[in-house]
Amino acid sequence: MTLPAPLAGVVPPVCTPLTPDREVDVPSLIRLVDHLVAGGVHGLFVLGSSSEAAYLTDRHRKLVVDTVVAHVAGQLPVLAGAIDMTTPRVLDHVRYVTEAGADAVVVTAPFYTGTHPAEIDRHFRLIASRSPAPVFAYDLPQSVHSKLGAELVLELAADGVLAGLKDSSGDAGGFRAVVMGARTRPAVSGFSVLTGSELVVDTALAMGADGAVPGLGNVDPEGYVRLYRLCREGDWEGARAEQERLCALFEMVRVGDPGRMGGSSSALGAFKAALRLRGVIDCSVTAEPQVPLSPDEVERVGKYLAGAGLL
Template sequence: MTSSHDQILSGIVPPLCTPLTPSGEIDTTSLVRLAEHLLTGGVDGLFVLGSTGEVAFLTDEQRGIVIETVVHAVRGRVPVVAGVIDTTTPRVIPHLEQAAALGATAAVATAPFYTRTHPAEIEKHFRLLASATELPIVAYDIPVSVGTKLDAGLVTRLAQDRVIRAVKDSSGDDTGLRQLILSTSEAETEDFAILTGSELTVDAALSFGADGAVPGLGNVDPAGYVRLFEAARADDWDGARAEQERLFALFGLAKAGDTSRMGAASSALGAFKAALHLLGVIDCPRVSDPYIPLDAAETAIVAAHLEKADLL
């Protein structure tokens, strides 16, 4: 691992779920409790308004409530990075302004989506974002959602020019992740951080040289991912593998939903929220419309995974 104290992010930085009330409003009390749950687990930062935070479903006002609530709750103990995810550059910039005004440490942006873009246009997008704010920009590589994989050469150029200061790689492409780590290392990009978005291959990514992880399952078991990271940092790769394998089994809860009646995202997000509800962290496991909530039988599957992992 190549973590530096000058990096804006490293270690375990979970992407927070966004707790909702039964009527679909932001449950700020539960959100504060969730932030404290993660901090107690020893995490190194918090990422609000990512995919796990259901950012695409929230109004601009709700996004602001999430950022303001978490920044106030954290009180500078760890970095709070905020997703500013939207379809095109002119739509992202107001989210950047909101995140800066509310005290976020950095902003997380994807490539443009819905509209088709050329790599040169993606590069222009990130350069325009960087020129529009003093917040550090974290590139979010999530091709399953935006339809575009960020090229290692593009990311390296942007890192060299300090247009972006980190990348969250949720591509699921371990070969591409390794190429990116090698490319940025050879280019001697200053204090650039690479974090994996995978819950299941964190030990492998850290062995490649990644600087940390942004695991959605970290909402449920933050301390487990912190133990994994600390073992890797100590070159205890057997310990890191053992912790990863325990978390791999725990991640089975994400498949609790019946695929004949809901999609994978409903199942995973519903399971994370059901787990947090069972653990007493959030008051309500509601997911955003049109996601479908878990039923009692599916929630029982989540509970069984928590019990097997000695969390419940």
């Protein structure tokens, strides 16, 4: 399908359900997509952080994008992560996700090796020149150890290299600079600015952002769609109340014991446990080497769901 310019609304980063032996659980993935579509979301982002893309083999990544694109069948735009360390490896991912029919690709800065801003600029230009689909930048400095500066993003947007930005940097000032530039610079017209923070969607939309890519949107897509609608209607009191309900629900990501697991195990384990408790997926296992939640921790996830009116 033709990607809207700018892409706007709620575009959840789709979790990747796995079987107990860590294969992609295709029936559960299809049910999850149906759950998100029924929740009213405006697009889907596969093979991002919440999809556990960093943990998946190339075979698993390809199966995910093939499954989702085929099942959605043009109902919604599908963005696919083409996330890897260097430009040639990213281009390999771009090839198979676009062959599958992804409507856009999402790309981080290069990582593992130290990268100069000029090399980051060259990375995005090379990818865009060879990608048949629009390219979205993914600003994720905590994982790739490079920050995408606002001026670099806006220059790439003005040159037609980038169609949008998913900002998960936590840098509110830099995010505002991109939003302002997208609104005020004629050459950047149609550029989509999306926040990746579940906790400040109302604030981002008030700044002028186009939408959000919330991992928690897997669990409660209706809530984020409602929040987006309230903001667009100018009901800021209603939006604040809905955002605060979602903030309380987001506390589920902290159920894991930090003495025995990292934040990814806790957060992704909680999202998957919540989806299983809601009857969307069959198994809440996460990819290796992430540590599974204990039964007590899963029980706490259920309490958060009940408190949010989701059980």
